[in-house]
Amino acid sequence: MTTTPPVERRSDRSEPIVRIVGLRKSFGDLEVLKSVSLDIYPGQVVVILGRSGSGKSTMLRCINHLEKPSSGAVIVKGEVVGYRVKGDRLHELRPKEIARQRAATGMVFQAFNLFPHLTVLENLLEAPCRVLGRPAGEVREEAMKLLTSVGLAEKADVYPSTLSGGQQQRVAIARALVMKPSVMLFDEPTSALDPELVGEVLEVMKELARSGMTMIVVTHEIGFARAVADEVVFMAEGRVAEQGPPSQVIDNPQTEATKTFLRSLN
């Protein structure tokens, strides 16, 4: 794996692209998110750390409207996710509108979730054509550019099952990007990979960060967080326990919970 220079970017702090405001989420009696508030600015890379069960995935899923908040709100590019503001009332969006809204946030999961019956290129064409109704001919060129950028142009016509896990995850990233999202959400994108395949996926993510993409990344890859994150958020028991630049949260943690967690990774 070649090493690339550290990522140097400036984010625009004028207006958050994602606002999480007093977000709570319960499953039955279990309160998983206990009033989380977080602002993410254009071009920022925010890495979310925390033990298993601390609510990281649930928070990402609320941003993408895969889960509905119990209270509080997520606002992406000024729009309340899942709702439309009419006068002083909130109206739930219809599934089609939610699909349109969801296109603003690209999500990459731990399990690659590619469509097994479609080729790599067809995987990329699926959402732009079906959700946005764009003609395949027009999307194909953009899709091929993205496959080139993740180093997989020559795999356009093969089926996902013939690819390694690292290659499949790079396709999943390209598939999210083809929707031209304003923010990319990554939920432990390298956790299911064999160790020797982790680097190639992190490289693609670093390149994406370098290009200025706004990213929220749940990961245990501390090296990635140190090199790429503008901000590290440590979650514990459904709350933001600590938040700040990597030099603080990773190298000089303030809370016992953060210290214990970081020790557990070594």
Ligand code: ADP
């Ligand atoms: P993390 O990603 O930090 O490991 P999660 O957000 O996946 O945490 O889960 C937080 C808690 O919520 C866990 O206790 C989990 O079991 C619970 N949980 C998550 N999704 C559901 C669900 N759909 N139904 C019931 N409990 C859930």
Ligand code: MG
């Ligand atoms: Mg999770």
